[in-house]
Amino acid sequence: MAEYQTEAAVIIVGGGPSGLATAACLHELSIPYTLLERQDCFAPLWQKYSYDRVHLHLPKHFCQLPLMPIPPSYSKYLSRNEFVQYLNDYVSRFRIRPRYRRLVETASYDEVAGKWTITARNLGSGEEEEYTPRFLVVATGETCDPKIPEVEGLHSFTGETLHSTEYRNGEKFAGERVLVVGSGNSDAYNVEGIVHAALILLKYLPLKWVDWMVVMLSRCVYGDLSKFGIQRPKEGPFALKLKYGKYPVIDVGTLNNLINSRQIQGDDYLLSDDGLPKPNFPNHWKGKNGLYCAGLSRRGLYGAAADAQNIAHDIKAQLSFK
Numbered sequence: 001m002a003e004y005q006t007e008a009a010v011i012i013v014g015g016g017p018s019g020l021a022t023a024a025c026l027h028e029l030s031i032p033y034t035l036l037e038r039q040d041c042f043a044p045l046w047q048k049y050s051y052d053r054v055h056l057h058l059p060k061h062f063c064q065l066p067l068m069p070i071p072p073s074y075s076k077y078l079s080r081n082e083f084v085q086y087l088n089d090y091v092s093r094f095r096i097r098p099r100y101r102r103l104v105e106t107a108s109y110d111e112v113a114g115k116w117t118i119t120a121r122n123l124g125s126g127e128e129e130e131y132t133p134r135f136l137v138v139a140t141g142e143t144c145d146p147k148i149p150e151v152e153g154l155h156s157f158t159g160e161t162l163h164s165t166e167y168r169n170g171e172k173f174a175g176e177r178v179l180v181v182g183s184g185n186s187d188a189y190n191v192e193g194i195v196h197a198a199l200i201l202l203k204y205l206p207l208k209w210v211d212w213m214v215v216m217l218s219r220c221v222y223g224d225l226s227k228f229g230i231q232r233p234k235e236g237p238f239a240l241k242l243k244y245g246k247y248p249v250i251d252v253g254t255l256n257n258l259i260n261s262r263q264i265q266g267d268d269y270l271l272s273d274d275g276l277p278k279p280n281f282p283n284h285w286k287g288k289n290g291l292y293c294a295g296l297s298r299r300g301l302y303g304a305a306a307d308a309q310n311i312a313h314d315i316k317a318q319l320s321f322k
Contacts, residue, residue, distance in 0.1 A: 008034040010315060011118055011131050014139035015042040015098045018295025018304040020087065021065040022137050024094040025312030028067060031319065034131065036102040036120055043087050045141070046080060049165040054080045056301075063301040065090055066309050102129065107136060109289045116290065135290040135315050139304075142296060151181065211236025285310050290318070 010026060012019045015037030026033045041047050056063050056078045060070040063078065068090055074082050090096075101123040108117050118131040148163060215236050225232070233240060284297050285307045292311045295304035 008032045008131070008133055009319065010034070010135040010137060011036065011116065011133040012137045012139055012294075013104050013118075014141060014295075015039070015100075016045060016139065016141045016295070017043060017065060017087065017301055018141060018308065019098075019137075019139035020090060020094075020096055021305055021308035022139055022294045022311055023096045024068070024090065025066055025308045026315070027094045027096070029312055029316045031312065031315060034133070035096065035098040036104055036131075037098045037100050038103045038123065040100050042091055042096070042098055043084065045165075046084050046087070050080050051164070051167050052080070052169045056083060058300065058302070064305070065301070066305050068093060109291075111289070135292065135318075137292045137294055137311060138296070139294040142298065149181065207238055207242075208236075211238050214238070286314060290315075 009031055010033040012022050012026075012033055012035040015035055019035055019037070020042060023033060023035050037044075039048070055075075059076050060074060060078055063083075064070040064086075070078070070086055074086070078086070102120040103123055104118060104120045105128075106117075106119045109115075110117060113132075115132050115134050116136045118133070118136065120129045120131065121127075122129055154161065215232070218232075235243065285294065286292055292307075292314075294307040294311055297303040297307060299306075
């Protein structure tokens with residue numbers, strides 16, 4: 001095992017935007033750090049696993065990282081290439097030098113020494129490395145690993161299946177029938193690309209018929225929600241989008257909680273499924289024993305930027321106090 005007794009007071013795990021932002025803020029405060037990234041580049045989700053049409057869906061001033069605004073010449077909603085170029089300039093400006101192909105396997109805290117012991121596997125050499133910083137920042141992101149749901153019949157399906165991280169554009173699906181599972185941002189972008197090449201089934205029905213069918217299916221699946229104070233609009237989802245620019249809300253478990261009479265307010269909403277309390281915003285970024293997390297607040301790049309600044313200033317305060 002190779003042990004790294006560097007002057008780094010902080011180990012950052014993850015070289016995406018959250019990790020880069022934290023590194024820049026630490027650099028600005030002259031706090032030594034080491035950034036570990038398991039891939040062979042920074043921001044691998046953007047550089048290696050993004051589809052061609054992807055754009056940031058918030059204006060650029062909500063997506064810039066600390067200490068370096070996005071240039072005025074960039075689009076209001078950055079394309080993939082623009083955002084990657086911005087990150088590349090960011091890395092250069094703050095002299096961020098990640099240790100690539102390092103897979104963190106264990107992290108434990110020594111209360112006597114007041115330090116963390118972190119083991120990471122060098123995926124190039126296979127060698128195990130050990131780091132002993134005082135502070136540990138987890139910046140692995142909310143979407144660091146592809147998630148494939150258990151779908152009945154998927155293993156016996158003879159057609160091609162792929163995760164959104166493998167999708168680039170819809171050219172290969174020309175003339176094919178395609179099923180997209182999911183209704184998040186990635187799925188919406190993927191469908192937008194696929195429909196220009198693949199077969200379109202809904203175009204054979206008038207929009208008002210499609211709206212009617214969606215509403216009927218919704219009623220069959222969800223029932224009458226008026227008793228919970230939820231009134232369905234008179235128009236269907238497609239009509240609402242066309243007339244008002246409003247999109248249907250994705251159910252992330254709220255309906256199930258309502259049906260089972262769980263309160264979705266106050267402290268109960270902040271509890272995990274196992275009943276353990278969750279850190280309340282805005283204190284979600286700080287744990288105990290010098291442990292922090294950046295970019296895990298479900299507030300996107302804007303939240304990651306705030307986390308990075310809070311973490312760096314908190315570490316600076318602790319180092320100054322000691």
